Amino acid sequence: MTNYTELTNFIRRNIDINDEDLKTVLSYFQSVQKHKNEILLPKGKNSQVSYFVIKGCLRLFYLDEEGKDITRYIAFENQFATELVSFITNQPAQEAIQVIENSELLYITHEDFRHLMKIVPVWKDFYSIYLEKAYVNNAKRLISFTTLNASERYKQLFKINPDIVKRLPNKVVASYINISQETLSRIKAKFLLKNEKRETKNT
Amino acid sequence: MTNYTELTNFIRRNIDINDEDLKTVLSYFQSVQKHKNEILLPKGKNSQVSYFVIKGCLRLFYLDEEGKDITRYIAFENQFATELVSFITNQPAQEAIQVIENSELLYITHEDFRHLMKIVPVWKDFYSIYLEKAYVNNAKRLISFTTLNASERYKQLFKINPDIVKRLPNKVVASYINISQETLSRIKAKFLLKNEKRETKNT
Missing domain, CATH: 2.60.120.10 (Jelly Rolls)
Structure with missing residues (x-):
C-alpha cells in the first residue's frame, strides 16, 4: 500500500x-x-x-x-x-x-x-x-558562488545544510559546491584540524 | 498624469x-x-x-x-x-x-x-x-557561473542579452558576469579583433 x-x-x-x-x-x-x-x-x-x-x-x-x-x-x-x-x-x-x-x-x-x-x-x-x-x-x-571562495562555501554548507556534508560521499559534496574532490579533502582536513584545536583549547 | x-x-x-x-x-x-x-x-x-x-x-x-x-x-x-x-x-x-x-x-x-x-x-x-x-x-x-569561464560568460551575455553589453558601462557589465573591469577589457579586445578578422574574411 x-x-x-x-x-x-x-x-x-x-x-x-x-x-x-x-x-x-x-x-x-x-x-x-x-x-x-x-x-x-x-x-x-x-x-x-x-x-x-x-x-x-x-x-x-x-x-x-x-x-x-x-x-x-x-x-x-x-x-x-x-x-x-x-x-x-x-x-x-x-x-x-x-x-x-x-x-x-x-x-x-x-x-x-x-x-x-x-x-x-x-x-x-x-x-x-x-x-x-x-x-x-x-x-x-548564486550569491555563494559569486561572493565566497571554495573554503568559505564549504563552511557555509556545513553551517546551513550539515546533512549534505555528513551523509553524502565527498564526490557529491564537491560537485555541490563546485570544487574538485582534492580541494575538498584539503579543506576538510584543515577544517577538522581547526575544530580539534578548538576542542583541545576548551578542555 | x-x-x-x-x-x-x-x-x-x-x-x-x-x-x-x-x-x-x-x-x-x-x-x-x-x-x-x-x-x-x-x-x-x-x-x-x-x-x-x-x-x-x-x-x-x-x-x-x-x-x-x-x-x-x-x-x-x-x-x-x-x-x-x-x-x-x-x-x-x-x-x-x-x-x-x-x-x-x-x-x-x-x-x-x-x-x-x-x-x-x-x-x-x-x-x-x-x-x-x-x-x-x-x-x-547559476549554470553559467558554474560551467563557463569569464570569456564564455561574456560571449553568452552578448548572444542572449546584447543590450546589457551595448547600452551599459563596462563597470556594470563586468559586475554582472563577476569579472574585473581589466579582464572585461581584455576579453572585449580579443572579441572585437576576432569579429573584425571574420568581417575582413567575408569581404
Whole structure:
C-alpha cells in the first residue's frame, strides 16, 4: 500500500486544503522504489516527473561542456526534486536526477501536476510556495558562488545544510559546491584540524 | 498624469484580466522619476517596493564581504525589478536597487502587492508567472557561473542579452558576469579583433 503520510503532512504544512481536494491531489502520485546510483532519466517531454522523497536521497545535476558533474540540488526526506526549468518552459530537461541512497519515492508527472492546478485551485498556491522556496534556494546559491571562495562555501554548507556534508560521499559534496574532490579533502582536513584545536583549547 | 500604457500591456501579455481588476491593480502603482546613479534604498520592511521600468534602466546588486559589487539583475524597459528574496521571506533586503540611466518608473510596495493577491485572485497568477521567469533567469545564471569561464560568460551575455553589453558601462557589465573591469577589457579586445578578422574574411 502506498504511504501518503509524509506527503500529506508536507502539503498540509504548506497550504490549507480540504480532505476532498487532498484526496484528488494524492491520487495523482504513484510510489516507486529506486536503487542507489540509478539515473532517473527523463524520457521525452511527457515522461518528465517530480519526485517526493519519503526515504532516501536524490540529487539534480548537470554536466558542463567538459563533462564536469555539477550538483544543483539535493533532496532528502520530505523534499521534492523537480527539474523546474523544464517544468516552467516545457522544454526538455537540462538536468538529470540521480538516486544517492536507496530511496522510497512518490512521483507525479509534470502533465498531471499542471492538470491539478486546473482542477484543484488551491494546488496553484502550493505551486507558488514551491516556486518561492526554489527561488530563494537558487538565489542563495548564486550569491555563494559569486561572493565566497571554495573554503568559505564549504563552511557555509556545513553551517546551513550539515546533512549534505555528513551523509553524502565527498564526490557529491564537491560537485555541490563546485570544487574538485582534492580541494575538498584539503579543506576538510584543515577544517577538522581547526575544530580539534578548538576542542583541545576548551578542555 | 501617470502613464500606465506599458504596464497595462505587460500585465495583459501575462494574464487574462478584466477591466475592473486591471483598474484595481493599476491603482496601487505610483509613478516616480529617478536620476542616474541614485540608490533606491529600502528603508525598513514596509517601504520595500517593486519597480516597473517605463523608460531607463535599473540594476539589483549586492556587495561581497570585501565590498566587491556584484550585479544580480538588470531591468530595462517593460521589466520589473524586485528584491524577490526579501519579498518572499519578508526579511530585510540583501540587495540594493540602483538607477543606471535616468528612469521613469512605476512602483508598488510589497505590502500592496501581497494585498492585491488577496483581493484580485488573478493577480496570484501574475505572481506565479513572475516567479517562474525569475527562477529560470537565476537558474541560467547559476549554470553559467558554474560551467563557463569569464570569456564564455561574456560571449553568452552578448548572444542572449546584447543590450546589457551595448547600452551599459563596462563597470556594470563586468559586475554582472563577476569579472574585473581589466579582464572585461581584455576579453572585449580579443572579441572585437576576432569579429573584425571574420568581417575582413567575408569581404
